[in-house]
Amino acid sequence: MTVSPTRPGVVLSKTIEAARPRRARRLPVQKPWPAWRIAGVQVGILILLLLAWEGAADSGVINAFFWSQPSAVFHSLIVFCVEGDALIDITTTFEETLIGFALGTAIGSMIGLSFWWSRNYAAVAQPFIICFESIPKLALAPLVILVFGIGLASKVAIATALTLVVTTLTVSSGVKAVDPDSERLFYSLGASRWQVFRKLVVPACLPWMISLLRVNIGLALTGAVVGEFIASQHGLGREIFYAGSTYDIALVWVAVLVLSTLSILMYLAVSALEKALRRGVLH
């Protein structure tokens, strides 16, 4: 109980009570698990899911004809690797992706960098680039197949188209972000335009290009697989399409599994490349 100092006799207990701080509490802390425990739980969940899938298919809860089941997928995987076209499918898709990735990234970077040389040229080119960007390029894939045939060239073309536009737009943003004061410094030292380009614009845009690598590898893979869906003789995309159309669902899963593995491996490789480049280029 407290008494007001200004008006003795008035009891203030209620308000004081409400304003009184709560008992001190401990800061909530999460205890992190060791890595092996997290990995163990993850593997456990995966096994449970696979077992549930297998069980549900066996007991007829889900239709094994449409969904297949892990044991069949595993069997299919062995067949695909031993007797099937695993190697040629993987190398075909890999090759298409890699060439498309390299071409799209390189040409896109060059176009983006070229905008530095002339503001007029950049202004003229801008709407065309944006138009090209807004076309859903995969919708044009059938046309590309007609023009480039059902072989490697058409898949590379689709993968290149997908990566090229993003690269051009990103690198031209990089060019626009070059500090005009840095340009002024170069010119005050008596630099030629070529020197400014080589020693300022290109290095300033490199981080933008490096950040594109991971995006582009995914885009290029998508382009290659969609191209294979439409018309091709080999490749993981063709395998998926073929298996689906012959109701070999286990084989669909196998091809998807292999494709995902390929995707992850390429992503990891590009991430490593990115890391190495960043260390080399940006100290």
Next chain:
Amino acid sequence: MESGISKLVVDLVSVAFEERGSKFQALAPVTMATEAGRFVSLIGPSGCGKSTLFNVIAGLLPPSSGRVLIDGEDFTGLIGRVGYMLQKDLLLPWRTVLDNIALGMEIRGAKLRDARAQAMPYLARYGLGGFELKYPATLSGGMRQRAALLRTLLIDTDVILLDEPFGALDAQTKEQMQEWLLQLWSDFRKTVVFVTHDLDEALFLSDEIHVMATRPGRIVETIAVPFDRPRDRSVVTTPEFARLKQHCLKLLSASHAIEDAA
């Protein structure tokens, strides 16, 4: 050197910017002559055209009228004749300190390897020893300014323009840097034009101060600074220093008063 010809002459240079159809007179015709080997300062309120004047002298901005003469020769609109340190240090983050300092020589035709070899001893001598292979991001403000200044000084020009190089430094670092700059200036024997906001800095460093006013940017008075060299920090406590400072303050506040009345 021929007597009677100043190192650097700014001859009736004016600059007008076109802004949404209307003209903005950034610099009224400005005339200024600087003798070889001198250290002169430009001081004036923000926006009075100090950086604009530097851009004209460096050939980065064509003036609306007037000429820039160096050793009597017309260099209006020509780049590469003077060293110019812009208001920001503009060190390239992907180059080491050594390579940043070598940049000027490299651009002027030296091979990077030779430029490095030439720059190396200066880094050690002028307080950047041990930082050669560091990247600018890891340097303090004072160190970055040292690097930017050395980059400007190590090219083969005898006139250098410094635009508020110490504006962003704390008071203590600033004083160290001023003494460091005077050391460099007496070693390199170059003609320096220095822009600052700071009256004490201008008086401590310069042989001559051009006081500028704004709207339009112009030089209102040129003041000779008589202190002997080499200067000791203690000059700032002399009555002469206080008198000159008082005078400059009056000039600066007078130009403000006119601006307020307008």
